[in-house]
Amino acid sequence: MENEEFKGFVQELVENGSLEGMEAGIAKQMIDRGYDSLTSKQKYIFDKAINKYNVKECSQCGCDIPWSERLEASYNGGLCNYCQHLKEKMENE
Numbered sequence: 001m002e003n004e005e006f007k008g009f010v011q012e013l014v015e016n017g018s019l020e021g022m023e024a025g026i027a028k029q030m031i032d033r034g035y036d037s038l039t040s041k042q043k044y045i046f047d048k049a050i051n052k053y054n055v056k057e058c059s060q061c062g063c064d065i066p067w068s069e070r071l072e073a074s075y076n077g078g079l080c081n082y083c084q085h086l087k088e089k090m091e092n093e
Helices: 004-015 021-033 040-051 067-075 081-091
Strands: none
Touching: 004 021, 004 040, 004 067, 021 040, 067 081
């Protein structure tokens, strides 16, 4: 579960305020000391908090969405960057 891309995703959630309070504190611990450093209760809270933003697959084309795009995909209806670009292009025509 822990790789640099995933940690970057979690860091972005903390920095943009998507995770606050206890969730942010647990996320910071995970970033610093790893997922295995969390207690079972912390893991539950952490997993629940990030799953809201963890869009793994594009809702339109079905492609895998990389960690670097998952937060944005969670805000735009689950679309990968390419499908979001096509949607915006069609809306502007």
